[in-house]
Amino acid sequence: MPPPANQPNIRVVxxxxxxxxxxxREDETIIEVCRENQIPIPSLCYLEGLSVWGAxxxxxxxLAGQNRLLAACSTRVAEGxxxxxxxxxxxxxxxxxxxxxxxxxxxxxxxxxSNGHCELQWLAQRCGVDHVRVPYRQASYQxxxxxxxxxxxxxxxxxxxxxxxxxxxxxxxxxxDVMGRGSDCRVITDMAQPWGDxxxxxxxGKCVQVCPTGALVxxxxxxGEMVKDQHFLPILARRRHTI
Amino acid sequence: MSASPKIRVATTxxxxxxxxxxxxxxxxxxxxxLIQQVDIVYSPLVDAKTLxxxxxxxxxxxxxxxxxxxxxxLEFRRHCRILVSLGDCAVNGNVPAMRNHFKLADVINRAYRxxxxxxxxxxxxxxxxxxxxxxxxxxxxxxxxxVPGCPPSADAIWYVLSELxxxxxxxxxxxxxxxx
Amino acid sequence: xxxxxxxxxxxxxxAADPVVEREVRVCVAASCQSSGASPVFDALVASLGxxxxxxxxxxxxxxxxxxxxxxxxxxxxxxxxxGSVLYRDxxxxxxxDIVASLDGPPLERLRCATDHPFFARQQKIVLEHAGIIDxxxxxxxxxxxxxxxxxxxLSEMTPTDVLREVTASGLRGRGGGGYPTGLKxxxxxxxxxxxxxxxxxxxxxxxxxxxxxAILESDPHRVLEGMAIAxxxxxxxxxxxxxxxxxxxxVERLQTAIRKAKRAGFLGNKIGDTQFSLEVEIRLGAGxxxxxxxxxxxxxxxxxxxxxxxxxxxPAESGLWGHPTLINNVETFANIAPIIREGxxxxxxxxxxxxxxxKVFALAGTxxxxxxxxxxxxxxxxxxxxxxxxxxxxxxSFKAVQTGGPSGGCIPEQHLDIAVDYDSLKTLGTMxxxxxxxxxDESSCMVDVARYFMEFCMTESCGKCIPCRTGTQxxxxxxxxxxxxxxxxxxLALLEELCEVVQSTSLCGLGQTAPNPVLSTLRxxxxxxxxxxGGG
Numbered sequence: 001m002p003p004p005a006n007q008p009n010i011r012v013v014x015x016x017x018x019x020x021x022x023x024x025r026e027d028e029t030i031i032e033v034c035r036e037n038q039i040p041i042p043s044l045c046y047l048e049g050l051s052v053w054g055a056x057x058x059x060x061x062x063l064a065g066q067n068r069l070l071a072a073c074s075t076r077v078a079e080g081x082x083x084x085x086x087x088x089x090x091x092x093x094x095x096x097x098x099x100x101x102x103x104x105x106x107x108x109x110x111x112x113x114s115n116g117h118c119e120l121q122w123l124a125q126r127c128g129v130d131h132v133r134v135p136y137r138q139a140s141y142q143x144x145x146x147x148x149x150x151x152x153x154x155x156x157x158x159x160x161x162x163x164x165x166x167x168x169x170x171x172x173x174x175x176x177d178v179m180g181r182g183s184d185c186r187v188i189t190d191m192a193q194p195w196g197d198x199x200x201x202x203x204x205g206k207c208v209q210v211c212p213t214g215a216l217v218x219x220x221x222x223x224g225e226m227v228k229d230q231h232f233l234p235i236l237a238r239r240r241h242t243i
Numbered sequence: 244m245s246a247s248p249k250i251r252v253a254t255t256x257x258x259x260x261x262x263x264x265x266x267x268x269x270x271x272x273x274x275x276x277l278i279q280q281v282d283i284v285y286s287p288l289v290d291a292k293t294l295x296x297x298x299x300x301x302x303x304x305x306x307x308x309x310x311x312x313x314x315x316x317l318e319f320r321r322h323c324r325i326l327v328s329l330g331d332c333a334v335n336g337n338v339p340a341m342r343n344h345f346k347l348a349d350v351i352n353r354a355y356r357x358x359x360x361x362x363x364x365x366x367x368x369x370x371x372x373x374x375x376x377x378x379x380x381x382x383x384x385x386x387x388x389x390v391p392g393c394p395p396s397a398d399a400i401w402y403v404l405s406e407l408x409x410x411x412x413x414x415x416x417x418x419x420x421x422x423x
Numbered sequence: 424x425x426x427x428x429x430x431x432x433x434x435x436x437x438a439a440d441p442v443v444e445r446e447v448r449v450c451v452a453a454s455c456q457s458s459g460a461s462p463v464f465d466a467l468v469a470s471l472g473x474x475x476x477x478x479x480x481x482x483x484x485x486x487x488x489x490x491x492x493x494x495x496x497x498x499x500x501x502x503x504x505x506g507s508v509l510y511r512d513x514x515x516x517x518x519x520d521i522v523a524s525l526d527g528p529p530l531e532r533l534r535c536a537t538d539h540p541f542f543a544r545q546q547k548i549v550l551e552h553a554g555i556i557d558x559x560x561x562x563x564x565x566x567x568x569x570x571x572x573x574x575x576x577l578s579e580m581t582p583t584d585v586l587r588e589v590t591a592s593g594l595r596g597r598g599g600g601g602y603p604t605g606l607k608x609x610x611x612x613x614x615x616x617x618x619x620x621x622x623x624x625x626x627x628x629x630x631x632x633x634x635x636x637a638i639l640e641s642d643p644h645r646v647l648e649g650m651a652i653a654x655x656x657x658x659x660x661x662x663x664x665x666x667x668x669x670x671x672x673x674v675e676r677l678q679t680a681i682r683k684a685k686r687a688g689f690l691g692n693k694i695g696d697t698q699f700s701l702e703v704e705i706r707l708g709a710g711x712x713x714x715x716x717x718x719x720x721x722x723x724x725x726x727x728x729x730x731x732x733x734x735x736x737x738p739a740e741s742g743l744w745g746h747p748t749l750i751n752n753v754e755t756f757a758n759i760a761p762i763i764r765e766g767x768x769x770x771x772x773x774x775x776x777x778x779x780x781x782k783v784f785a786l787a788g789t790x791x792x793x794x795x796x797x798x799x800x801x802x803x804x805x806x807x808x809x810x811x812x813x814x815x816x817x818x819x820s821f822k823a824v825q826t827g828g829p830s831g832g833c834i835p836e837q838h839l840d841i842a843v844d845y846d847s848l849k850t851l852g853t854m855x856x857x858x859x860x861x862x863x864d865e866s867s868c869m870v871d872v873a874r875y876f877m878e879f880c881m882t883e884s885c886g887k888c889i890p891c892r893t894g895t896q897x898x899x900x901x902x903x904x905x906x907x908x909x910x911x912x913x914x915l916a917l918l919e920e921l922c923e924v925v926q927s928t929s930l931c932g933l934g935q936t937a938p939n940p941v942l943s944t945l946r947x948x949x950x951x952x953x954x955x956x957g958g959g
Contacts, residue, residue: 181711
């Protein structure tokens, strides 16, 4: 989300999304305009209030006259754009991307504390993923339960880096980061020390609330009990950026 | 009552908890309606001992964990026109597949040696050999309809069967999901 | 300083060693060094002793024919490679004989013909000084006319004039994408903002590619001069060379070059007594292939995790620390000085309609003459491989040539007559890339080739975007199954589908082009894939 506008030279443009004529400030991104107008675009790394990451590729949309797809989260609107958000091609790509995610780590929904409150689970249902065609990778990942209030389960992590960004941009602690390459990537606290030993973590729990899956959860939760609340984020982000 | 012949259905459970079959039974009074349109010719719920030929619908619960699961799945595929993966174990491996992180020998030792105090031994007779990797059903045979859920609700199963009876291809993602 | 002053300086440097008439030039670039050029150099120095004051042993850059290294050439002081006597596979024991032959006829037993097509068919612009000058010598560079283009630009041209020449030259980015250089420069020049940056991308990472390394090891000042001209044209005062740490020799020579150029007033404050200043700093890459992607490269320079970000905004608008930034590759910068010196029109007269100038290629794989060549754009692949490269050794037949590294593809025999340029390669489903050419003979299995490149992309994926991170892994798994004859036709169909998804949805070029080796081998060698199908 850009800082609250105080810029005098921002113009308003009109564009067409899925056949609807819409107006938007020219500093808005496609996904912001879509969210304002209840046009559903799936996304995983994008979260209102955090910087744009552009990594999950689920919010890709088609722009008329261009074969290359655009990420709705990182593309600003422009006058006269004609955008399609839900073509057969996009549906197919999204389905495959969600399948790839499920096959990457071990998302066993039935025994997950976030079962029923998980963005990945919803995405699978919305994108029509009723099974995963690619083989499961079966890699082993650790669980870090060293923090007295929270728990990290790498098996459920989709590497969206919402935790990294909220900790850095909103809390200002930068406890989280990512290490490794490719599928060996994992989120880490401090210099890959156990979370409970972190000297920078303020135990604010924002990372847990923004985590889309059951990767970051509260201790003491059982299957389906971890309900997250992200309403604080746009408000805090707004306050932080107006200071 | 319809004059068209009844649809011949077979079901079985592979490596699962049989919860999906319990959920099937949760259809309650709708079972009576169902039984007017389908013949359950083979199932843990009925008495038949061999799988008949030329079935319309085969329903598999559970994942492919042992030689026997594999054989059953192959047999169902050969005999059934439409094969349904019922429940998360069949669809994605679910809990049975959680052993895939470990070596099979370690898993067996854990179950039959490490945790047994009296005469620990590994069973070798009368039980099917375990496969080294647990797979969802579509990992070994082609599957036509996927009904995720742990277990899928009775409503979801009812919807899927009704659609199949009506000759349509159901879209279960409207009524169920992984872990539902 | 004006051009006359510089010419005087060059004359001074040339006259500094008036007794020396002939030079014994030993290639001291990485390839010949790895085959033992250093002991040869020492042996030649020892053999020459003080006996022949008119002769001098000189370390020089790449002469091109790496497979015949260590290479030594004996030439008149101002002579070029073609006019020299070239010796191949020189051992330290040969030093005495070479020195003894200096006064008489050449030493036939080591002689390597320089009228061979490998040398005769090349046209050297980028590599014009490679193998002739000492890469560690600032004076040597100035003596052959170095820095004249920079002084010409600073003293006789406005930034707009420079942009006009570069645009007129039709030069396109040599890093792979082929974006018009003049357009890129003009865009950055027009961006508002007092702080702008120039970056030289020397993070050459394609398997089998060593063009940039050779350029930096052979003629580092040439790259610096190009960067300085670029900085002048766009209004930058700070430049970075992002070079991979795996190129220690290139790094060392570049450091020396920067230090010497700065001391002589060709870099640093008030270059050539004008108001133009440029600080050049080296940043070392830590081994990640993805850092060759411009946004990842900039993140790395900034000290962040080297991973790409969505574009736009392009670096021209928002680059290093959010400032307008010009990023070009080593070879692109090495083309600048001649363009300024000879004019854009001259450069545009070389090459094809849409691809001007020459291109440096690294010939590798099963080909007789492995090494570095520079040919005009539009030279046919057949010429490059059969004539210049000397064809396939060992009586085997040609199967395919892989261009463009892990982002490129394989070209089969039936397309060998194509004229190589940016556009023609694209139509064949591959790309120019940075210039690596890996030649394969009949014994190569194309599924293995695809698997190799997919493994490369999989291990080099930064892990940021899902399609590249997990898609390359799944594609690699299928290719592995195929190579082991365990895959089914359903696997092959899934592979093709994954190719499409990864290509269309990945965040950066690495992922978007990762399927290319699979797609191109499927296009030309589908039968090999189908023959591998097993598993029922």
